[in-house]
Amino acid sequence: MVVLSKPPIAQFSVIKTGQPSTFFSGVPLIDLSKPDAKNRLVKSCEELGFFKVINHGVPTDFIAKLESEATGFFSLPLPEKEKVGPPDPFGYGNKSIGPNGDVGWVEYLLLTANPEFNYQRFSPLFGDNPETFRCAVNDYVSAVKKMACEVLELMADGLKIGPRNVLSKLLMDEESDSVFRVNHYPPYPELHDLNGGSLIGFGEHTDPHIISVLRSNNTSGLQISLRDGNWISIPPDHNSFFINVGDSLQVMTNGRFNSVRHRVLANSLKSRVSMIYFGGPPLSEKIAPLPSLMEGEEDSLYTEFTWSQYKTSANNSKLADNRLLLYQKFAAS
Numbered sequence: 230m231v232v233l234s235k236p237p238i239a240q241f242s243v244i245k246t247g248q249p250s251t252f253f254s255g256v257p258l259i260d261l262s263k264p265d266a267k268n269r270l271v272k273s274c275e276e277l278g279f280f281k282v283i284n285h286g287v288p289t290d291f292i293a294k295l296e297s298e299a300t301g302f303f304s305l306p307l308p309e310k311e312k313v314g315p316p317d318p319f320g321y322g323n324k325s326i327g328p329n330g331d332v333g334w335v336e337y338l339l340l341t342a343n344p345e346f347n348y349q350r351f352s353p354l355f356g357d358n359p360e361t362f363r364c365a366v367n368d369y370v371s372a373v374k375k376m377a378c379e380v381l382e383l384m385a386d387g388l389k390i391g392p393r394n395v396l397s398k399l400l401m402d403e404e405s406d407s408v409f410r411v412n413h414y415p416p417y418p419e420l421h422d423l424n425g426g427s428l429i430g431f432g433e434h435t436d437p438h439i440i441s442v443l444r445s446n447n448t449s450g451l452q453i454s455l456r457d458g459n460w461i462s463i464p465p466d467h468n469s470f471f472i473n474v475g476d477s478l479q480v481m482t483n484g485r486f487n488s489v490r491h492r493v494l495a496n497s498l499k500s501r502v503s504m505i506y507f508g509g510p511p512l513s514e515k516i517a518p519l520p521s522l523m524e525g526e527e528d529s530l531y532t533e534f535t536w537s538q539y540k541t542s543a544n545n546s547k548l549a550d551n552r553l554l555l556y557q558k559f560a561a562s
Contacts, residue, residue, distance in 0.1 A: 243426040252449075253461035258469070260284050261379060267387035270380065278474035278487035279453050282380065285470050287372040292444065295369040298362050299502055303336065303413040305354065310336070312353040320350065326431065331548040333431045334495045335414050342370050342407035342506065370409050373442050373470070373506045374400060380472060381440060381508075388482075390521040396481070399439060404511035406536060407438070414450060414493060414501040428495040435488040437543040437552065438507040439481070441473040445503035454490040476553055477510065477539070480531045483518035488553070512537040531556045 257273040257280040259266050273280035302310065307323070314321030316339045323336045340346065344367045348359045378397035385393050400407060414430040430450060444467070445451070451463040451471075463471070479488040493501070510516070517533040534556055543552050 243428055251462070252464035253453075254464075256281055256463060256471075258283065261286075261376075261383070267383040270384050271387035274384065274474050274478075274482075274486040276487070277453070277455075278479075278489035279471070279491075281466060281469040281471045282376075283469050285376045286379075287369075287376055287470070291365075291369045291372050295365045295504065296446070296502065298365045299338070299411045299413070299504065302338065302354070302362075303500075303502070309354060313338075313351050319346075326548060328544065329547050331432055333429050333493075334417055335412055335430050335493070337413065338411045340366060340409045340411075342374065342405070342409045344371065366409065369504070370506060373444075374407070374508065376470070377440055377442050377472075377506060377508045388522065390519060395519065395521070396439065396478070399510035399514060400508045402511050404513075406509040406512050406540070408507045408509065410505045410507070412493075412501075412503045412505070414448075414495055414503075416498050416500055417495040418497055430493040430495045430501070432548045433490055433492040434548045435490050435552075436473050436475040436507060437477065437539060438475040438509040439477045440475055440508045442506040442508070443471040443473065443503055444469075444505075445471075445501060448496055448499040448501035450493045450496050450501045451503075452492050452494060454492075456487070460492075475507070477516050477536065479553070480516050480556070481519050481522075483522060483527070484530045485522070509540075510536045512540070528558070530558055532558060 257269060257277065259269050259273065259280055259282050261282050262284040270280070310321050311323070314323065315325070316322050319339050319341055321336070321338055324332050324334070326333050326335070348363045351359045351362060378400055381396035381400070382393050385391070385395055394401070399405060412431065417428050433454065445465060447465045447467045449462065449465050452460045453463060454460050473491065474486045474488050476488045479486050512535070514536045515533055516536055516539060518529045518531065523529070531553070539552070539556075542555060546552050
């Protein structure tokens, strides 16, 4: 990997973590082929908003091919990569995260999940026909989207709501506003100079979408926040997929599911590469608690909004902001 040029450390967020954190051993591991998967999914979404899955059906060759393409891209000299940036809204980004001043020790590719996306913008890197890269992305995203829909349908089964595709149909809709992101966190050997501090690769946030599906290489860095505010480190596992509940799913379950706050810390010795599918609804979709989940006289905790409204709100906010506060009527339990 080509290491990013190192600007003054003052440009980045450094947090005091004290002693090296131990890995959290309580991440729910859910086998999607088991009969109890639906109930374990619901429990995990209620308690953590975060879990990992095995027997997911995503072919290993799709994973390996896209990781190889991503590694090759991030290994290019910076001026070459910048030919396909900055994101507008898709393309290459470096250190700057969003339009509101957030920065991190990260470079990334942001792409649409639409298989019809025109990759001609990438022709300076891949020639006049960037077919290999396009196929690698589309094969992987298609398989991960299928798995995400299976997870959402198992959630519906566990919640005992119908129709079974009440959530997954939003991802399957041809107007689905889903995106795909590949992040590269270069090593930062100077971490020992931070006197017990940690360098932020990607600052704390929740994902605004319905569901996020993450796979990374075998490098640590991911942390999630528990409801008591304590941060815990997630052990890397390149054989599983990690799933995050997003803000939209929290609203659709009227606060029953928890949108997990998470961040990534830089590693001193190893590159971290992560690939994330963000499953989103159509822009015009109204986001509100599902009527089939509202019991009796239960009040909605949120005012209704469209995905387009919420996406605009998210884009106009800082990364760490609690964006749901704008739409929250009561404190979620």
